[in-house]
Amino acid sequence: MNGRARVLAAGLVVLVTAGLGGCSAGAAASAVPASPGGPGSSSSSQPSPSTATATPSPTPSAAMRHRAEFPVVTREQQNRLYAEVRLAGMTLEQKIASLFMVHVGGPDPAATRAYLEANGIAGVLLLGDNVPGGTDQTAAYTEALRSGTPGSGGSVGLGTLVAIDEEGGIVARLQADTYPSAETLKTEPVAATTDAFRQRAALLDATGMSVNFGVVADVTGDPSSFIYERALGTDARSASERVAAAVEAEQGAVFSTLKHFPGHGAAAGDSHSSVPTTDLPLDTWRSEDAPPFAAGIGAGAELVMFGHLVYSSVDAAPASLSRPWHDILRDELGFEGVAVTDDLLMLEASGVPAYADRTANAIAAIGAGNDILLYNTTVDVPQLVASIAWAVRSGQLSAETVDEAALRTLELRRELWLEQNPHAAG
Incomplete structure (x- = not known):
């Protein structure tokens, strides 16, 4: 496989991985609790005397952050990149x-x-x-x-x-x-x-x-x-x-x-x-x-x-x-x-x-x-x-x-x- 083919192949792996994982990013985001002051919370930034200090929101995992950085890749786009990889090796x-x-x-x-x-x-x-x-x-x-x-x-x-x-x-x-x-x-x-x-x-x-x-x-x-x-x-x-x-x-x-x-x-x-x-x-x-x-x-x-x-x-x-x-x-x-x-x-x-x-x-x-x-x-x-x-x-x-x-x-x-x-x- 020549240099261009190797680069395209690496890109295919990244895009396909992103495409498969992209759908979960939105779901993961919706699972994160609203932060204080967000929708549904008190307008005051101070905790209520009758409640304990709010628990910090969980930090998204590295995998979740990685997925969120990439758009969902369509089947047509995956086919295109696959074809480019094959073409580069011909x-x-x-x-x-x-x-x-x-x-x-x-x-x-x-x-x-x-x-x-x-x-x-x-x-x-x-x-x-x-x-x-x-x-x-x-x-x-x-x-x-x-x-x-x-x-x-x-x-x-x-x-x-x-x-x-x-x-x-x-x-x-x-x-x-x-x-x-x-x-x-x-x-x-x-x-x-x-x-x-x-x-x-x-x-x-x-x-x-x-x-x-x-x-x-x-x-x-x-x-x-x-x-x-x-x-x-x-x-x-x-x-x-x-x-x-x-x-x-x-x-x-x-x-x-x-x-x-x-x-x-x-x-x-x-x-x-x-x-x-x-x-x-x-x-x-x-x-x-x-x-x-x-x-x-x-x-x-x-x-x-x-x-x-x-x-x-x-x-x-x-x-x-x-x-x-x-x-x-x-x-x-x-x-x-x-x-x-x-x-x-x-x-x-x-x-x-x-x-x-x-x-x-x-x-x-x-x-x-x-x-x-x-x-x-x-x-x-x-x-x-x-x-x-x-x-x-x-x-x-x-x-x-x-x-x-x-x-x-x-x-x-x-x-x-x-x-x-x-x-x-x-």
């Missing part, structure tokens, strides 16, 4: 590897776990080929991933992010998900969205999922749109209400993800095979497409997925590779969580020559401000990590940008680990 290559989430095909968890252990990545994306069976079989699969050895995505103190696309309807990986989807929920009362996503979240929790790429915050009233069947609303208001309801329903069961920022509704076309483009003015976006994302963020969504969508009024690059769009998400919408790309292999399949290079896309995605790079099949992580590390060392990519991304991802994984190990939270 090499550049380890930091970069921790930004990857990859799909490993097949129902054998041993292969997926081996990939996690070999590459040190943040987590995995599960698709239908991973979970062809029922709830019990799926739960056994994810449990095997959680029991990974130290050094893998399941290392002590950090959870393995196990993500799945579970919107319901046409985008559902789990056989047991028969709950209503956006196709019908958009026409029903908001309470129906709450009920459907609460049941879906319970299923995800029971099967061991930790991240749901399942809350579509796109807006469109056009039935011919690629995203129409999956959108929760046909206008800003209806979509916002249902997006917030979906996120709130998932809280405590699975981390929620809003997608596909800044919105697929205004950009015609299928981003799986093209780069949909729109010239929609930014002010129009703010009033028509931004509200559902803002509502989901306000409801507590932990992640936002960036779409491969070009809004030419803001940037010529797809939002997934755009620093201006990441700045808008954080500065205008106030998002402080984890930014994840949509599957980066989709860009390669778009037919646009500028996005045909896998390494260039990965470097651009981190430079734009993404915290997790998503791939829907296995990729050569060591080769990509080496190329990204070279970009950092050559000055093409900022080391601080890598640190910021790794820190946010580590914080999320720390929170996951504490939820999976509640006894460790104190």
Whole structure:
């Protein structure tokens, strides 16, 4: 452990100790008797002739004084400091590897776990080929991933992010998900969205999922749109209400993800095979497409997925590779969580020559401000990590940008680990 890591570790011990002890300071203070002349006592400072000399107030113990000097430390603050300690002890290559989430095909968890252990990545994306069976079989699969050895995505103190696309309807990986989807929920009362996503979240929790790429915050009233069947609303208001309801329903069961920022509704076309483009003015976006994302963020969504969508009024690059769009998400919408790309292999399949290079896309995605790079099949992580590390060392990519991304991802994984190990939270 280097010098900075030792300092941070010492700070973590102090803050956690203070956080655990801070609640008792107020109680201890209230137990100290009121001094003469205080509230409820005689206004005279002289003892009454009929009473004995007052007993001096007890002196607070050193431990009580120590606790009173520190504020209560929140869980989020503890997670942040823990993540900083872990980050300080990581090499550049380890930091970069921790930004990857990859799909490993097949129902054998041993292969997926081996990939996690070999590459040190943040987590995995599960698709239908991973979970062809029922709830019990799926739960056994994810449990095997959680029991990974130290050094893998399941290392002590950090959870393995196990993500799945579970919107319901046409985008559902789990056989047991028969709950209503956006196709019908958009026409029903908001309470129906709450009920459907609460049941879906319970299923995800029971099967061991930790991240749901399942809350579509796109807006469109056009039935011919690629995203129409999956959108929760046909206008800003209806979509916002249902997006917030979906996120709130998932809280405590699975981390929620809003997608596909800044919105697929205004950009015609299928981003799986093209780069949909729109010239929609930014002010129009703010009033028509931004509200559902803002509502989901306000409801507590932990992640936002960036779409491969070009809004030419803001940037010529797809939002997934755009620093201006990441700045808008954080500065205008106030998002402080984890930014994840949509599957980066989709860009390669778009037919646009500028996005045909896998390494260039990965470097651009981190430079734009993404915290997790998503791939829907296995990729050569060591080769990509080496190329990204070279970009950092050559000055093409900022080391601080890598640190910021790794820190946010580590914080999320720390929170996951504490939820999976509640006894460790104190």
